[in-house]
Amino acid sequence: MKYTFALPLAASLAAAQMQVMSLAPQATGTGPMIHTVTVGGMKAVSTGMAPSLAFFPESITANVGDMVEFVFMQKNHTVTQSTFAEPCKAMAGGQDSGFMPNPEGKAGVTWNMTVATTDPTWWYCKQGTHCGVGMVFAVNAATTGDKTMSVFKNNAINKNSTKQADLKPAAIQQVNPAAAAAPSTVTVAAGAANAAATGAGATATVVAGQGTDGAGQACGCQCLCGVNSFPQEAAVNNFGGFAGMLP
Numbered sequence: 001m002k003y004t005f006a007l008p009l010a011a012s013l014a015a016a017q018m019q020v021m022s023l024a025p026q027a028t029g030t031g032p033m034i035h036t037v038t039v040g041g042m043k044a045v046s047t048g049m050a051p052s053l054a055f056f057p058e059s060i061t062a063n064v065g066d067m068v069e070f071v072f073m074q075k076n077h078t079v080t081q082s083t084f085a086e087p088c089k090a091m092a093g094g095q096d097s098g099f100m101p102n103p104e105g106k107a108g109v110t111w112n113m114t115v116a117t118t119d120p121t122w123w124y125c126k127q128g129t130h131c132g133v134g135m136v137f138a139v140n141a142a143t144t145g146d147k148t149m150s151v152f153k154n155n156a157i158n159k160n161s162t163k164q165a166d167l168k169p170a171a172i173q174q175v176n177p178a179a180a181a182a183p184s185t186v187t188v189a190a191g192a193a194n195a196a197a198t199g200a201g202a203t204a205t206v207v208a209g210q211g212t213d214g215a216g217q218a219c220g221c222q223c224l225c226g227v228n229s230f231p232q233e234a235a236v237n238n239f240g241g242f243a244g245m246l247p
């Protein structure tokens with residue numbers, strides 16, 4: 001019983017593999033090659049199934065004259081040409097599949113693109129916020145240097161994130177070990193709406209602050225104040241972590 005499902009699946013996987021293998025000889029020699037790229041679909045997550053906001057594979061190498069066959073799965077995506085500099089913005093005069101809804105994941109919803117150059121071309125899905133979570137694709141992206149697929153994808157996420165604040169790394173503050181006896185004075189530089197805790201041995205107070213970091217980005221913080229309320233091992237000189245403090 002158990003295998004009545006598994007066997008047909010294995011057979012179709014084998015068939016799929018055969019199909020890929022039968023294309024392989026074209027790669028080495030004469031004719032143009034067909035590259036199949038899946039767009040979207042569903043993926044297993046801990047709570048069940050969720051839409052996959054990705055191209056697979058997300059980067060290919062192709063020759064002029066090769067064809068890329070985009071196979072659209074759930075739910076409703078596009079393949080839209082952009083530029084390396086603006087990953088989530090349609091390139092003027094670029095190609096665009098338009099929306100290819102396939103809510104039930106039926107076979108045969110495809111869009112074909114013929115590769116016209118060995119220069120890199122950059123693509124994304126223009127549906128909603130998909131690009132901002134990294135739904136991007138590239139043909140002939142460099143594999144080293146500063147214009148790789150991963151840099152392109154990071155740019156898409158950084159430039160089109162739906163997060164409210166564009167968080168950038170700020171310099172890590174240095175703690176002077178000689179300051180061990182410093183009083184637990186807290187200064188909140190900007191937006192100090194509820195800043196309050198001062199004085200040696202103050203009882204623990206949560207203080208929230210908002211300001212801007214060195215790059216001009218909005219940032220926020222919350223401090224649990226009052227060094228005397230921390231265990232000795234986790235307070236002064238142990239800023240930044242509670243390593244080894246799990247009971």
Ligand SMILES: *[C@@H]1O[C@H](CO)[C@@H](O)[C@H](O)[C@H]1NC(C)=O
Nearest residue numbers: 076077099100101102127128
């Ligand atoms: C697909 O998405 C586009 C853009 O959000 C929308 O206009 C269109 O109605 C959608 N199509 C279907 C069938 O959901």
Ligand SMILES: *[C@@H]1O[C@H](CO)[C@@H](O)[C@H](O)[C@H]1NC(C)=O
Nearest residue numbers: 034067069070109110111112
């Ligand atoms: C794309 O190419 C494949 C393979 O040649 C073909 O089966 C399919 O019909 C084409 N799709 C479109 C939309 O032209």
Ligand SMILES: *[C@@H]1O[C@H](CO)[C@@H](O)[C@H](O)[C@H]1NC(C)=O
Nearest residue numbers: 086087088089128129159160
């Ligand atoms: C993504 O960012 C570009 C600018 O880089 C902007 O033109 C575009 O509207 C943004 N798209 C979304 C969906 O936020």
